[in-house]
Amino acid sequence: MDYAASFYIIAPELMLTGAALILLLVAAWVRDAAKLATIAAVVALFGATFWTGHLLLDPSFDQGADAFGGLYRMDDFGSVAKLLIYLATIACLVVTPRFFDRRGAYRAEYPVLLLLNAVGMGMMVSAVDLMTLYIGLELSSLSSYVLASFLRDDTKSSEAGLKYFILGALASGIILYGMSLVYGFSGSTQYAGIRLAFADGLSTGALFGVVFVLAGLAFKIAAVPFHMWTPDVYEGAPTPVTAFFASAPKVAAVAMLVRMAIDAFGAQIDAWQQIVIFAAMASIVVGALGAIGQENLKRVLAYSSINNVGFILIGLAAATPSGVSAVLIYLAIYVAMTIGAFVAVLMLRDRDGEQLETFTDIAGLSTVRPALALSVAMLMFSLAGIPPLFGFWGKFVVFQAAVQADMLVLAAIGIAASVIGAFYYIKFVKVMFFDEPVREAEIHSPAGHWVVLGICVLIISPLGYLLTPWLGAIADSAAAALFTVV
Amino acid sequence: MIQTFAFYLFAVLMIASAVLVITARNPVHSVLWLILAFFNAAGLMVLVGAEFIAMLLVIVYVGAVAVLFLFVVMMLDIDFAELRAGFIRNFPLGIAIALVLLAELVLGIGAYRAGEIVLGTPTGAAAPLIGAGNTESLGALLYSKYLFLFEATGLVLLVAMVGAIVLTLRERDGAHRGHQNIGKQVRRKPDEATVMKRPTIGEGIDL
Numbered sequence: 040m041d042y043a044a045s046f047y048i049i050a051p052e053l054m055l056t057g058a059a060l061i062l063l064l065v066a067a068w069v070r071d072a073a074k075l076a077t078i079a080a081v082v083a084l085f086g087a088t089f090w091t092g093h094l095l096l097d098p099s100f101d102q103g104a105d106a107f108g109g110l111y112r113m114d115d116f117g118s119v120a121k122l123l124i125y126l127a128t129i130a131c132l133v134v135t136p137r138f139f140d141r142r143g144a145y146r147a148e149y150p151v152l153l154l155l156n157a158v159g160m161g162m163m164v165s166a167v168d169l170m171t172l173y174i175g176l177e178l179s180s181l182s183s184y185v186l187a188s189f190l191r192d193d194t195k196s197s198e199a200g201l202k203y204f205i206l207g208a209l210a211s212g213i214i215l216y217g218m219s220l221v222y223g224f225s226g227s228t229q230y231a232g233i234r235l236a237f238a239d240g241l242s243t244g245a246l247f248g249v250v251f252v253l254a255g256l257a258f259k260i261a262a263v264p265f266h267m268w269t270p271d272v273y274e275g276a277p278t279p280v281t282a283f284f285a286s287a288p289k290v291a292a293v294a295m296l297v298r299m300a301i302d303a304f305g306a307q308i309d310a311w312q313q314i315v316i317f318a319a320m321a322s323i324v325v326g327a328l329g330a331i332g333q334e335n336l337k338r339v340l341a342y343s344s345i346n347n348v349g350f351i352l353i354g355l356a357a358a359t360p361s362g363v364s365a366v367l368i369y370l371a372i373y374v375a376m377t378i379g380a381f382v383a384v385l386m387l388r389d390r391d392g393e394q395l396e397t398f399t400d401i402a403g404l405s406t407v408r409p410a411l412a413l414s415v416a417m418l419m420f421s422l423a424g425i426p427p428l429f430g431f432w433g434k435f436v437v438f439q440a441a442v443q444a445d446m447l448v449l450a451a452i453g454i455a456a457s458v459i460g461a462f463y464y465i466k467f468v469k470v471m472f473f474d475e476p477v478r479e480a481e482i483h484s485p486a487g488h489w490v491v492l493g494i495c496v497l498i499i500s501p502l503g504y505l506l507t508p509w510l511g512a513i514a515d516s517a518a519a520a521l522f523t524v525v
Numbered sequence: 526m527i528q529t530f531a532f533y534l535f536a537v538l539m540i541a542s543a544v545l546v547i548t549a550r551n552p553v554h555s556v557l558w559l560i561l562a563f564f565n566a567a568g569l570m571v572l573v574g575a576e577f578i579a580m581l582l583v584i585v586y587v588g589a590v591a592v593l594f595l596f597v598v599m600m601l602d603i604d605f606a607e608l609r610a611g612f613i614r615n616f617p618l619g620i621a622i623a624l625v626l627l628a629e630l631v632l633g634i635g636a637y638r639a640g641e642i643v644l645g646t647p648t649g650a651a652a653p654l655i656g657a658g659n660t661e662s663l664g665a666l667l668y669s670k671y672l673f674l675f676e677a678t679g680l681v682l683l684v685a686m687v688g689a690i691v692l693t694l695r696e697r698d699g700a701h702r703g704h705q706n707i708g709k710q711v712r713r714k715p716d717e718a719t720v721m722k723r724p725t726i727g728e729g730i731d732l
Contacts, residue, residue: 049673056680063687107673148691155684162677174677181681185688200692 045106048094048113051087051121052161058083059154066147073147077136080150081129084157088125091118095513103520105167109229112167114520119367119513120164120294123374127286128157130378130495133487134385135279141392144190153283156182160291167302169218169228172295176214176259179288180207186283187276199275206268210258217251220244221303230303238306249304253314256299259292262352263321266345270329273341278394281337282381285344286374293348297355297366301521308358315356316449322349323453327460334397336384339463340377343422346460347373353453354437357444363518365436368510372421372433372499379418379495386411386484386492395478398466403476411484412471414496421499423464424457429503531636532572534629539565552598560591564626568633576637577660 046053062076069075094100095118103114132153139145155178162175184207188200222228224245225236237245258265273281304311326346333339351373354366387395387404395401405412421430434457441450498506542561549555563586570579667675724730 045673108670110671110673146691148687152684152687152691155680158677158680170671170674171677174674174681178677178681178684181684181688185684185691188692191692 048104048106049111051090052158054087055083055154055158059151062151073145076147076150077132080154081132084125084129088122091121094118110168110171111165113165115517116520117165119517120290121161123290123371124160124287125157127374127378128153130491131279131283133491134382137485138277138279138385152182152185160287163291164294167230183288186280187272190277195275196277199272202268203272210255213251214255217248217255220248224248233303234306241307241310246310249310253311256296257318260289260296260348261345262318262348263325269345270338270341274335274337278385282378285377290370290374293351293370297363298521300355312356312358315352319349319352319356320449320452323456327456330463336396340380344377350434350437350453353441353449357440359444360518360522361443362440363521364514365440367514367517368436369433371510372429375495375498376418376422376430379492382488382492383411383415386488388481389478390481398470400478402470402474404471404480406476407480414492416468417496419464419467423461427501429499527639528572528636531632535565535568552601556591556594556598560587563587568629571633571637575659577663
């Protein structure tokens with residue numbers, strides 16, 4: 040095993056870890072280091088992003104490379120997912136301090152935990168060994184639990200953290216149990232070994248293992264029927280943390296699931312395909328119907344994320360290179376839409392700086408803050424998948440992949456449910472533009488929020504279609520990286 | 526021969542103390558029986574030649590987990606005067622258990638030196654050991670092949686620690702701090718420290 044080559048490949052993770060450890064010391068010795076730590080963390084994340092981009096574009100790594108004797112794999116798929124994760128984390132970090140500052144609860148440990156979370160997510164998407172996967176998953180989950188209850192004096196935040204922790208620990212246990220079965224029946228923890236062992240049939244025990252692993256992972260991506268925690272945690276957690284949960288860890292968990300399903304269980308597609316199809320259909324329907332009665336904006340967006348996970352799973356259910364490519368494209372667009380939506384929610388405050396979080400609060404927003412209302416309207420139309428906006432393309436590629444894989448019923452149900460989902464997305468527009476104002480919204484938002492929101496809106500605007508050739512090519516090469524082993 | 530004898534001793538004592546864990550009325554005694562059960566489990570591990578797991582059992586379970594239990598149990602509302610009352614009466618029992626542990630220690634070491642117990646004929650070929658014992662082999666694997674995972678696990682533990690501190694540590698502001706500020710005490714002037722009041726007779730005083 041060549042350590043130098045391995046360290047070269049995991050340099051993004053090393054960079055983030057080093058930054059986190061240094062910032063931890065800074066937090067311990069320097070008073071009021073929170074702002075400084077945030078800036079340093081953003082710089083470290085940008086460094087990791089550039090290094091990942093360098094590895095992605097470096098022609099000598101076109102075939103990918105294994106690090107540490109097959110524990111960690113760097114290929115186009117992992118690099119694309121990591122780029123998305125790091126960029127989403129940066130966006131979430133930029134908008135964080137202001138939210139906590141008002142309650143005097145911002146601490147330098149927040150960026151540190153976020154950095155370690157990013158390390159864990161990087162491990163998750165690059166794992167080609169069950170052990171790497173599990174440690175990455177725990178690193179990411181554990182810091183997520185702490186982030187969810189970061190406003191420890193707030194009952195809702197503590198409740199969200201506790202709920203997330205208990206249910207997350209249960210899901211981790213289920214995954215671990217499944218992994219032990221898979222390992223027991225295949226004799227290997229490495230994906231390549233599992234794939235080889237499962238090539239000629241799956242015993243009942245191994246099937247149990249696969250089902251357990253998928254159930255646990257479905258919890259982590261909040262797919263129905265393991266979605267119950269999502270609305271509560273998303274509502275209770277501090278809004279910047281919710282924005283983070285809905286973006287980066289979701290990308291990581293989906294990418295990890297895709298790699299596992301295609302790589303480790305790729306020889307037995309029939310064993311998991313129907314599970315994914317069911318989860319996809321159920322998530323789309325529950326996500327669309329569940330949001331209808333909700334009054335709290337964060338709960339609505341939580342159901343929206345469940346709904347979107349359903350669409351992402353359609354791409355995985357196809358189990359083809361074009362399906363995986365569609366998953367990545369959808370994820371990229373989804374991250375822009377969801378971060379934009381949560382940043383907009385963060386910017387909604389009344390004159391006293393109190394967050395506005397319900398539909399009644401944002402009534403008549405267009406009269407006070409036309410630009411913000413217009414941005415939210417565009418984001419919502421894009422989430423609903425209405426054509427001129429970029430969100431449509433994500434749905435289009437996913438359905439195209441499903442149709443190509445002869446899953447017309449799944450595609451038809453998806454399209455029908457997305458029409459139902461459009462109801463509550465358009466409710467935002469109706470409330471903001473046509474209702475009488477109830478509460479007075481704050482007029483000014485800081486530049487950092489506007490920059491993040493502006494970038495997100497720019498991506499989902501019709502201008503986003505200029506990205507399609509480039510995005511499509513990258514997603515295709517990333518998907519091909521998973522299928523080269525077949 | 527000595528191994529078989531040691532095995533039955535450890536096994537019987539372990540089961541007996543495990544039963545006592547759940548039947549003991551006093552929670553402190555329960556925890557102490559639990560520690561005894563852990564010790565015997567460690568002895569069994571030594572017998573099959575897994576001395577590393579035996580060490581882990583003693584260090585982690587007896588050293589950390591059981592002591593943690595003991596702390597929790599001590600926080601319960603227990604009448605310690607009543608607990609101490611039976612010291613002389615229970616002294617022989619305590620000595621007996623101590624002697625049993627001593628005998629186990631001697632037996633365990635003796636059995637370990639006599640070679641590991643044969644549990645059956647292995648069917649598959651086991652991977653060859655890297656070092657002399659399994660502690661050495663595990664170490665060699667952990668710090669070379671699984672270095673990445675080992676370090677990442679360290680990060681997981683670090684996150685757990687940081688998280689616990691972030692969520693529970695409350696920094697008290699200066700006024701409530703427990704220690705004295707000598708500089709402030711020395712700088713104090715009489716007119717800041719004392720207040721002269723002339724209360725009228727029959728009324729209270731506002732300070």
